[in-house]
Amino acid sequence: xxxKKLTTIWKAEPHTIAKIDLLSxxxxxxxxxxxxxxxxRNAELLYVDGFAGPGEYTNHPTGSPIVALExxxxxxxxxxxxxxAGDIYCAFVELDPARTENLERKLSTVESHARVHASxxxxxxxxxxxAIKAARPRSFSQAYPLFVFIDPFGATGAPxxxxxxxxxxxxxxxxxxxxxxxxxxxxxxGDDANRDILLTKVFGDTSWQxxxxxxxxxxxxxxxxxxxxxxxxRTLPGIRYVFAFEMRGIKDSINYFLVFASGHPLGxxxxxxxxxxIDQSGAYTFCDANVRQSLLFRFDDPEEFARQLFERHKGxxxxxxxxHDYALNDTPFANPKRMLKWIEENDLxxxxxxxxxxxxxxxxxxxxxxxxxxxxxxxxHAQG
Numbered sequence: 001x002x003x004k005k006l007t008t009i010w011k012a013e014p015h016t017i018a019k020i021d022l023l024s025x026x027x028x029x030x031x032x033x034x035x036x037x038x039x040x041r042n043a044e045l046l047y048v049d050g051f052a053g054p055g056e057y058t059n060h061p062t063g064s065p066i067v068a069l070e071x072x073x074x075x076x077x078x079x080x081x082x083x084x085a086g087d088i089y090c091a092f093v094e095l096d097p098a099r100t101e102n103l104e105r106k107l108s109t110v111e112s113h114a115r116v117h118a119s120x121x122x123x124x125x126x127x128x129x130x131a132i133k134a135a136r137p138r139s140f141s142q143a144y145p146l147f148v149f150i151d152p153f154g155a156t157g158a159p160x161x162x163x164x165x166x167x168x169x170x171x172x173x174x175x176x177x178x179x180x181x182x183x184x185x186x187x188x189x190g191d192d193a194n195r196d197i198l199l200t201k202v203f204g205d206t207s208w209q210x211x212x213x214x215x216x217x218x219x220x221x222x223x224x225x226x227x228x229x230x231x232x233x234r235t236l237p238g239i240r241y242v243f244a245f246e247m248r249g250i251k252d253s254i255n256y257f258l259v260f261a262s263g264h265p266l267g268x269x270x271x272x273x274x275x276x277x278i279d280q281s282g283a284y285t286f287c288d289a290n291v292r293q294s295l296l297f298r299f300d301d302p303e304e305f306a307r308q309l310f311e312r313h314k315g316x317x318x319x320x321x322x323x324h325d326y327a328l329n330d331t332p333f334a335n336p337k338r339m340l341k342w343i344e345e346n347d348l349x350x351x352x353x354x355x356x357x358x359x360x361x362x363x364x365x366x367x368x369x370x371x372x373x374x375x376x377x378x379x380x381h382a383q384g
Contacts, residue, residue, distance in 0.1 A: 006153075008054055008096070008098040008099055008102055009054050009056060009057060009058055009099075009102060010057060010058060011057060011058045011059050012057035012058075012059055012060045015247045015248070015255060016057070016060075017060055018247070018278050019064075019151075019177075019247065019258065020060070020062065020063065020064055020067055021277070021278060022245070022258070022274050022275060022277070022278050023064055023067060023068075023149060023175065023274075024067035024070070024071055025273070025274035025277050025278075026175070026270060026271055026274040027047065027067065027068055027071035027072070027147070028071045028074060028075065029270040029273070029274070030071075030145075030147055030173075030267075030270070031045065031071055031072050031074075031075035031076075031088065032075045032078065032079065033266070033270070034085060034145040034171075035075050035076065035079055035083050035084070035085045035088075036079050036082050036083060036084055036085075037084065038084055038085040038086075038145065039143040039144075039145065039170075039171050040143055040144075041084055041085075042084075042085065042086045043085055043086055043142075043143065043144045043145065044085065044086035044087055044088070044089060044136070044138070044139065044144055045072075045085055045086070045087075045088045045089070045144075045145045046088075046089045046090075046091065046132075046136055046139040046144065046145070046146045046147075047068050047072070047088070047089070047090045047091070047147050047148075047149075048090075048091045048092075048093065048128075048129070048132060048146070048147070048148040048149070049064050049065050049068060049090070049091070049092045049093065049148075049149050049151075050093050050125045050128070050129075050148060050149060050150040050151065050152070050158065051093065051094065051125060051150070051151045051152050051153065051157070052064065052065050052092035052093055052094040052099075052103055052120070053065075053094060053099055053103065054094075054098075054099040054102040054103050054106070055102060055103040055105075055106035055107060056102070056106055063103075063106075064149060064151065065090070065092045065103060065106070065107065065118075066106060066107070066110060068090050068149075069090060069107065069110045069112050069116060069118060070110065070112075072088040072090060072112070072113065072116045073110075073111070073112045073113040073116055075088075076088070076113040076115055076116065077113060085145070087115040087116070087117060088113075088115060088116045088117070089117050089119070089136060089139075090116065090117065090118045090119070091118075091119050091120075091121060091128070091132045091135075091136075092107075092118065092119070092120045092121065093120075093121045093123055093124075093125055093128030093129070093132075094120065094121070094122065095122065095123060095124055097122060100120055100122045103120060104120055107120070119132075119135075124157070125150070125152065125157055125158055125162065126159065126162050129162055129165070129166070139169065139172075140165070140166070140168075140169050140172075141169060142169075142170070143170050143171045144169075144171060145171045145172075146166065146169050146171060146172040146173070147172070147173050147174070147175075148166050148172070148173070148174045148175075149174075149175050150163065150174060150175070150176045150177065151176075151177040152177060152179070154179055154182045155179040155181075155182030155183045155185075155186055155198070155202060156182075156198055156201065156202065158176065159201040159202070159204070160201065160202060160203055160204030160205075160232060161201075161204055163176065163204075163233075163261075164204065164236055167233070167236050167238075167239055167261060167263075168236070168237070170238065170263070171264075172262075172263075173260070173261065173262040173263075173264075173267050174259075174260070174261050174262075175258060175259070175260050175271075176258070176259045176260075176261070177256050177257075177258060178225070178226060178229055178244070178256060178257045178258075178259045179256045180222035180223070180225040180226050180256060180257055181222055181255060181256060182256075183199065183202060183221075183222070183225040184212075184218055184221040184222045184225060186198055186199060187199065187208070187212050187221060187225075188218075188221070202229075203228060203229065203232055204232055205232075207228060207231075207232065208225075208228060211224055211227075211228040212224050212225060212228070226244055226257050226259070229259060230242045230244065230259065233259070233261045236261075238263040239261050239262070239263055240262075240263060240265075240325060240329075241260075241261070241262045241263070241264065241265055241267065241268040241325070241328055241329060242259065242260065242261045242329060243259070243260050243268055243271065243272065243328070243329060244257045244258065244259045244260075245257065245258040245259075245260070245275050245278075265324065265325070265328055268328050268329075268334075269328065269334045272328075272332070272333075272334055273334075302333070302338040302339045302341070302342050303342055305331040305332065305333065305339055306338075306339035306340075306342040306343050307380055308330075308331075309323070309326065309327075309331070309336065309339050309340075309343070310343050310348055310375060310380060311380075312326070313373075313375050314348070314375045314376065314377055314378070315375060315376070315377040316374075316375055317353075317372055317373070317374045317375075318372060318373050318374075318375065319371065319372045320336075320365070320367055320370045320371060320372060320373065321367075323336040323340070323373065324336060324367065327339065335367070336365065337364070337365045337366075340365045340373065341363045341364075341365070343375070344362065344363060345363065346380065347376075347378075348375060348376050348378055348380065349373060349374070349375060349376065350374040350375060350376050351374045352365070352370055352372075352373055352374075353370070353371040353372040353373075353374070354369055354370060354371060355368070355369060355370070355371050358370075
């Protein structure tokens with residue numbers, strides 16, 4: 001979001017509506033999967049919206065809190081007797097009193113399932129989390145599913161320590177609006193923007209001092225901020241899956257990144273499916289300027305990423321699980337199958353180790369059959 005002062009209800013830019021659509025698509029999957037296959041029977045599901053807003057826009061009827069209630073209700077109605085989890089709790093944190101009042105009015109108009117419970121917290125993100133944790137402590141300490149959407153105005157407001165606390169729970173995930181543009185501006189402004197204190201809170205330590213380059217151009221600094229934030233998330237215990245979705249403004253400039261973090265591969269697989277519902281190119285980029293334009297290029301062709309995968313692993317024996325994680329974290333794909341097929345077609349695989357009793361056809365790389373891939377040491381020849 002922009003850091004500029006907004007009224008109680010404001011106009012949503014195309015990237016904001018896309019963000020809400022992405023969240024809605026993911027929550028539908030999240031509630032359904034964890035409602036029917038919870039980590040433990042009757043475990044409650046908790047969704048937290050860290051910067052909830054008024055619940056609507058002047059040009060769009062539903063904000064993130066409304067699509068959350070709708071997704072939760074839809075999941076319960078759809079699965080009926082197959083539902084194995086407990087009730088769903090939705091907590092909405094919003095500091096502005098007028099927006100909180102409007103949100104509560106808007107929430108009262110939503111027809112939700114009897115097992116969906118909505119609460120609002122007129123507080124900062126940090127204070128709201130403290131209150132929510134006091135109300136629902138098991139979601140922050142046990143295997144009770146927890147998903148937190150963190151969408152602040154500007155670069156500050158969501159300190160890394162708070163994100164780390166959320167992700168310390170064994171069944172938690174976050175989707176964070178990382179205002180890389182705002183971070184780069186604070187970095188450039190120096191003492192005039194209270195840089196040292198603010199950026200240390202954003203990243204949780206002083207690693208930004210070595211990771212952001214003073215002499216780099218603005219776009220490079222934005223991407224450096226993103227890469228550092230992803231690295232910081234991966235230092236948290238159990239967080240193996242981190243991926244970013246780029247949101248660009250009307251002038252095709254970087255606006256912010258939506259960063260997803262989870263300890264479970266299925267979470268990132270489903271988030272990528274939600275992301276692709278917004279950007280069919282597979283580049284995981286949404287640009288306001290391209291809302292009504294046809295795609296000029298496609299970024300989901302496996303060749304480019306297959307080349308990168310091979311260069312990273314050539315001459316090595318690599319377990320299939322490691323390749324799967326690489327595909328999730330570093331490519332547009334949910335698994336490495338299409339990339340491995342291209343590599344095998346170009347005779348760059350030495351051998352494929354199979355699990356006991358398993359067979360495979362050339363060009364197929366099922367995780368149920370393949371134990372590991374041994375890559376050749378060769379060189380990929382340029383295309384003619």
